[in-house]
Amino acid sequence: MKAVNKLTIFILVAILLLAACTSEQDLISQNKGNQTTETSTEPLGNQTGSKEIPAKLKKPIKIAVITQLSIGTFSSQYISGVQSQVKEFGGEVQVYNADNDLSKMASYIDTAVSQKVDGILLDHGRADALTPSVKKAVAAGIPVVAFDSDLNIPGVTVIDQDDYSLAWNTLRTLAQDLNGKGNIVYIWVGGFTPMERRNVIYEAFKQRYPNMKEIAKFGNATSNTALDTQAQMEAILAKYPNKGDIDAVFAPWDEFAKGATRAIQQAGRTEIKVYGIDLSDEDLQLMQQKNSPWVATTATDPAEVGKIQVRFLYQKIAGEPTPQIYSIQPHLVEKQTIPNKQVSMNQLDQHIEGWGKSNVAYTPWMKTLAEEVKKK
Structure with missing residues (x-):
């Protein structure tokens, strides 16, 4: 019998699940109460933790954001979310766009490591091309949080949109x-x-x-x-x-x-x-x-995705535990549910329950940090 690879097994399981679905409920989103911490779409973070700013974050930190490909308004709103959250925390951001060149993306990671940045955010990218460079970052003590990537490296948090x-x-x-x-x-x-x-x-x-x-x-x-x-x-x-x-x-x-x-x-x-x-x-x-x-x-709200990714990175820098993987809960948006008047992404929460608002990866000291930055 020929060996069956993991992807084939997943496809077969998915087919069986979809074929068995005769109700109108979403197969993948149901039974949320049974999800594990790693894949939970409920808020993560030490909500009752200290309000005191961690020592490593009492000075502005430098973050490198490295994207596989930056096309369209989704990407621009994602980057805007990253930048706004880092700005709120008083940090600095440098964005590198690899223009869909994975070797260039890996090179940018190496550059960030050599520049001794405080943290690295990855947008897309593939494990076969990026793993050696990401491991260099981890070995150098630089926290890494990836978005929509297939990386599987201990200590690297990978978030996705499910x-x-x-x-x-x-x-x-x-x-x-x-x-x-x-x-x-x-x-x-x-x-x-x-x-x-x-x-x-x-x-x-x-x-x-x-x-x-x-x-x-x-x-x-x-x-x-x-x-x-x-x-x-x-x-x-x-x-x-x-x-x-x-x-x-x-x-x-x-x-x-x-x-x-x-x-x-x-x-x-x-x-x-x-x-x-x-x-x-x-x-x-x-x-x-x-x-x-x-x-x-x-x-999902692309700006919120960027903010969540930043907060996970700040938690890592602070030495707080973070999950290996985290899936952000998506929402179905239908034309018929949106009013005839023009509605922006910032107003979608009025029509789509749970849209764009979360306390994922939030720790109380983050509020203190943001307040301190405002005073400066």
Whole structure:
């Protein structure tokens, strides 16, 4: 019998789970009470700890933020969240964008180590390319917190958006809206840990709903991903010109969703619905347009993701325990639940329960630190 690798096992398990789901409840988000501390979406942190600022944080610290690829408003809002939280704590941030070059990303980590920064934040990246450099940082006593990465190094905290839940929430909504039957276009690109995870659920989704037919698949990550996607989607629309040829588009990245949405709008084919992942102010405005085919997306607040990552790093610098992995709870955002008036990301909490507000990785001394910084 041929050996079955771990990914195959996971896919098979996911297929069985999805196939067994006959209720309308989210498989991945249910039974939250049974989650372990490492994967809990409940607030972490020593809420009753000391209010005294740790000795290591009584002086401003320097943080390096190293990103695999910085494209679109989601990335910019994530970086903004990082910068605002560090500023609140009186620190300094240097951002390095590797432009989707993993060797450059590893080199930036080495640079940060040689510069003896106080902490390193990683945005995406793959373990096969980054592990040696990250281990150098750990060996040098520099704390590391990664976002949406497959790193598995003792002492390195990795946070993510629970990509399996992201994909299932959106795909479940798509299937329900189409009554389990329809022709779909799938926009996807490999080489990114979150995209690979979302694809696992998509493959299981196709097994769960055999009457959902994928008629086209494409996708690239470039410096103009949304624009390139729009052009590719226009070609797909030309190939399938009739109403009913395409029922929906699954775009597991907001840059893909933006491009597909604009192509569909310009072609006047708004009977085709777009289902995405991730959300930003630009995305939200596009969804709220009267003729927008973008009807649903599952997301976390990118700015809040950045803030949580910073707080975990500060906890590490303070010598406090942090989890090896932490998944941030995502939320389904549907066009029909948003009022007709323009709503920004900062106002979504008024319409989506639990959006963008958490005390994850919060310790009481952080409030004291922020107050001290304000006085200066």
